[in-house]
Amino acid sequence: MSANRKKPEELRSHRWFGGGDLSSQGHRSRALQMGYARSDFTGKPVIGIINTWSDLLPCHAHFRTRAEEVKRGVWQAGGFPVELPVMAVSETFQKPSSMLYRNFLAMETEEILRSHPVDGAVLMGGCDKTTPALVMGATSMGLPFIYMPAGPMLRGNWHGEQLGSGTDRWKYWAELRAGRITEDDWREVEEGIARSYGHCMTMGTASTMTSAVETLGLTLPGAVSIPAADSSHPRMASATGRRSVEMVWENLRPSEILTPQAFDNAITVVHALSGSTNALIHLIAMAGRAGIELKLDRFDEIAQRVPVLANLRPAGKYLMEDFYYAGGLRALLNEISPLLNAGCLTVNGKTLGENIAAAKIHNTDVIRTREKALSQSGGLAVLRGNLAPDGAVIKPLAAEARLLKHVGPAVVFTDYADLRARIDSDDLQVDENSVLVMQNAGPLGAPGMPEWGQLPIPKKLLKKGVRDMVRISDARMSGTSYGTCVLHVSPEAFVGGPLALVRDGDLIELDVTARKLELKVSESELAKRRAAWKPRAPHYARGYGAVFAQHVTQADKGCDFDFLHHGAPTPDPDTHH
Numbered sequence: 001m002s003a004n005r006k007k008p009e010e011l012r013s014h015r016w017f018g019g020g021d022l023s024s025q026g027h028r029s030r031a032l033q034m035g036y037a038r039s040d041f042t043g044k045p046v047i048g049i050i051n052t053w054s055d056l057l058p059c060h061a062h063f064r065t066r067a068e069e070v071k072r073g074v075w076q077a078g079g080f081p082v083e084l085p086v087m088a089v090s091e092t093f094q095k096p097s098s099m100l101y102r103n104f105l106a107m108e109t110e111e112i113l114r115s116h117p118v119d120g121a122v123l124m125g126g127c128d129k130t131t132p133a134l135v136m137g138a139t140s141m142g143l144p145f146i147y148m149p150a151g152p153m154l155r156g157n158w159h160g161e162q163l164g165s166g167t168d169r170w171k172y173w174a175e176l177r178a179g180r181i182t183e184d185d186w187r188e189v190e191e192g193i194a195r196s197y198g199h200c201m202t203m204g205t206a207s208t209m210t211s212a213v214e215t216l217g218l219t220l221p222g223a224v225s226i227p228a229a230d231s232s233h234p235r236m237a238s239a240t241g242r243r244s245v246e247m248v249w250e251n252l253r254p255s256e257i258l259t260p261q262a263f264d265n266a267i268t269v270v271h272a273l274s275g276s277t278n279a280l281i282h283l284i285a286m287a288g289r290a291g292i293e294l295k296l297d298r299f300d301e302i303a304q305r306v307p308v309l310a311n312l313r314p315a316g317k318y319l320m321e322d323f324y325y326a327g328g329l330r331a332l333l334n335e336i337s338p339l340l341n342a343g344c345l346t347v348n349g350k351t352l353g354e355n356i357a358a359a360k361i362h363n364t365d366v367i368r369t370r371e372k373a374l375s376q377s378g379g380l381a382v383l384r385g386n387l388a389p390d391g392a393v394i395k396p397l398a399a400e401a402r403l404l405k406h407v408g409p410a411v412v413f414t415d416y417a418d419l420r421a422r423i424d425s426d427d428l429q430v431d432e433n434s435v436l437v438m439q440n441a442g443p444l445g446a447p448g449m450p451e452w453g454q455l456p457i458p459k460k461l462l463k464k465g466v467r468d469m470v471r472i473s474d475a476r477m478s479g480t481s482y483g484t485c486v487l488h489v490s491p492e493a494f495v496g497g498p499l500a501l502v503r504d505g506d507l508i509e510l511d512v513t514a515r516k517l518e519l520k521v522s523e524s525e526l527a528k529r530r531a532a533w534k535p536r537a538p539h540y541a542r543g544y545g546a547v548f549a550q551h552v553t554q555a556d557k558g559c560d561f562d563f564l565h566h567g568a569p570t571p572d573p574d575t576h577h
């Protein structure tokens, strides 16, 4: 941590508010116009509260009031809070995929901080893409920042049975299609599965990424496990606001926190949680913004030594509310502390080790001890082979164990429209040993790499009782999904990756223990198919989509824009205008 506390005249915002020039006079007069007293903003750290609230982001429905609670903390600590709304990237409502807009929000976050009189930031996020996007943008900007997580929603309920976000939606959708529940049952599930504000309460992408961010050291200790509707949550929001002011005086910048060791810690916790496969893409992108080149294989190396301790759906039994009562993330981190770099600095000025030292597990079925782990090695595996030369990902604990070593004939869908048109057809040549393959669902192919990777089981097999099959695509999968789904196949089909060359009936071998994904077709035949392959037309001719298409990287590189991933810092603007 920086030894020197900042002086008021050294604040970045002083350049806007403190000078004797005409511009500064204009900035002061406009702050006074908004009803602030001179003493409200003079010589005080200006904290930008980056708020991802919208009427179409139910996970952040409480962010209007939470922003006020963050502001309360900033005022209490002697700062000047300013709320800056940014795009509320909505997992549920935004199409074709929220992933298309992760980099948009990252750019917006970086630029809104750079262009305004801000000394530090509180990032308010939680729904899937908002967490990596906010952290990516704020890391590139480099000002002191702290993350304020939305918190998980309360447990779902249907006829006394607990329902988990996403996970139970897929489950009961399959039951409805198989004719085992009624339309009325299905409507009741719809009404009971999302009972409060807050993000998905399974160990989906939201809980995975907020947990990774706390482990990186970017939240107050214990913040991410608090349910959104618990009264501890607004108290945490105010404490976050208070701390943000001190971080500015201490000049505690992300570059001191986001080290390679901190990213190893984040990868470790993702495995111990059996977290979402999306974490691989997001952590690679976030690390890139901190100047750290994180390779896909690092996830696999760390996976070998990390037991899965969180008994949370979709890999386990419980929900995030149970996790909180069982001790929350700090308790889990303490249990795996020998596997962590305990000396990493965090936003409260203490080390990760200091923050977790006193945490205890209160329910060892929800948070397992290392001796009673759900699995002795990590929750995600990286596969390679001639079908995925740059890698692919699978979540073994979410799969039926018998399918983790499997050889079967491919049933190929050329894109998502083809899948939807034919998957339930009586004519589809498929049985339980088939391998379902979907092409053109990657970063460029879909576009935006949607969460289509949990390909539906064909209806005629569902009726026979089949609930899992090997499925392969260049798409992502919701962290709340389950099944033997091989995802993120790189390079994707749209750019001519080997996935584009698979034909119906080709044998495909999956061997998760050997980390292998092979297309059992001769090299000479593949060369012939490669020569005949024709690229599809790009999806966008203009606008943000065209920028995305020109600059997005493949899944193994984090799907960041190539011009944002690395590079020299952008200079601060001249304030004399």
Ligand code: FES
Residues within 6 Å of the ligand: 059, 091, 092, 126, 127, 128, 165, 199, 200, 204, 206
């Ligand atoms: Fe927002 Fe799941 S829809 S976290």
